[in-house]
Amino acid sequence: MLILVTGATGKVGRTFIDAVRGDPRWKQAKIRALCHNRTLPEDARLSVVKGSIADRAVAEAAMRDVTHVVHLATCKETPEDVVDVAVGGLFWLLEAFRASKAARQFMLIGGDAAIGHFFYRHPGPITEAVPHMAYPGCYALSKVLEEVMLQQYWIQYGIDGCILRAPWIMEKDDFKHTLSFGDDVFGGPVWKDLVPAADAKRHATAGTVPLLLDADGRPLKRNFVHVTDLVSAMLAALDHPRAKQQLFNICMDEPVDYGAVARHLQKTRGLAAVEIPSAYHSNWMDNAKAKDFLDWRPHYDLAKLIDAAYDYQRAADDPRKVWYPG
Template identity: 70%
Template sequence: MLILVTGATGKVGRHFIAGLLDDARFSKARIRALCHNRPYAETDRVEVVRGSIADRDLVARALAGVTHVVHLATCKETPESVMDVTVKGLFWLLEEFRTSATARQFILIGGDAAIGHFHYRHDSPITERAPHQAYPGCYALSKVLEEVMLEQYGLQYGLNACCLRAPWIMEKDDFKYSLSFGDDVFGAPDWKTLVPEPDAKRYARDGTVPLLRDADGRPLKRNFVHVDDLVSAILAAIDSPRAVRQLFNISMDRPVDYGEVAAYLARSRGLASVDIQSQFHSNWMDNSKAKYLLDWRPGYDLEKLIDSAWQYERSENDPRIVWYPG
């Protein structure tokens, strides 16, 4: 088993490679890590290929002898490169995969941007049958195009391919900083821009957290997944006959409720909260298909997500770095 991992140096890539190498089920598996901007150390089981998946010749070399592909590489809101990398890159990967004599399985990690996450109203839990709905911007559009392309290649050529659709992926202290009113905020919304500047500075100093409300005035429900749970889902999908040409929602059992977050942080850490009204919509990703077909279960609930983020202590050689805009 030789697994090509694109986006190998990213958050999911590093955790996936470490998880697979530690899993006795894959003791004979080898990794080919495709890296673009950041380095990755080679070992006796990990070889490194450097370059961009937008380069067809590079993709052909990277896929030589490969049995499995775990495709993680993507772009965020970068219009100058998103089509070359996310769309054309996936096209070159699938073209090489479908003609390969050794290829056995292609796993794409998709995102809930493909169904608009909190930008559109959903009147029932979001299953894998929900229609694609890209919100404004190139990133969401690219996630729709990825899923459609993979589905069509499966139909056209009978490929053993599947997509694991993940919402916002958390690790370490990400969730804590996703609630920061400071310049160190992780992701969006950028809370400090939604309140007067003096208030934002005070909230950042005191550790106050936002209680985001949806378009109906209720605490917003938004989907998250911890990287460890996403990795366990990928490992469960590898060589599973029940994953062939399937799409799976990979998320926490319940969406994060900002009201519950505020209440738990007040109770456990004495932190205050402040209401932030929005026009976003609460939604609930249904992960029951992955539970049923892959026998997968997420290990993180709301309290574990919060506690792990607030208890995490970074070392000096592990600074918070945001590698992409958006």
């Protein structure tokens, strides 16, 4: 087994590679990391190909003798790159995959941007049958195009592929920083821009928690997943016969309720909260299909997600770096 991992130096790529190397089920597996701006140290089980998947020759070289692809490489809101990398790069990988005699499975890690995140109102739980609904911007559009392209390759060529659609992926102290009123905020909303500057400074100093309200004035519900739960689903889907040509929602059992977050942090850490109105919509991703087909279960619930982030202590050689803003 030779697994090609694109986006290998990101939080999911690094965690997946470590998990494969530490799992006795895959002790014979070797990994090829396709790296662009950053790289990884090579050893007997890990090799590196440098370059961009937007380059057909790089994609073809990376795919040589590969049995499994885990596709994580993506672009955020970078219109100048998104078509070449997210669309063109995936096309070149899929073309090389379908022409290969060694290729067995193509796994795409998608995102809830493909179904609108919290920008649109849904009448019920978001299952895998919900139609694509990209929110404004090129990133969400690219996530739709990635899923559609892989699904069309199932239809056109019968390849064995699967899509694991994840919401916002957390690790270490990420979740704590999603709630910051300071400049260290991770992702959006950017809370300091939603209150007067003096209030933002005071909230940042006190650790005040933003209690985000949805368009109906209720505490917003938003979907998250911890990186270790996503990676456990990836390992469950790897070579799984019931994963063939399937799309799975991979998320916590319940969405994060900002009201429950505020209550938990007030109770456990004495932090105050401030309500932040919004035009966003609460939603609930349904992960039942992954539980049924893959016998997978997430281990992080709301309390564990919060406490793990607030208890995390960074070592001196582990500075907080955010390669992408969300």
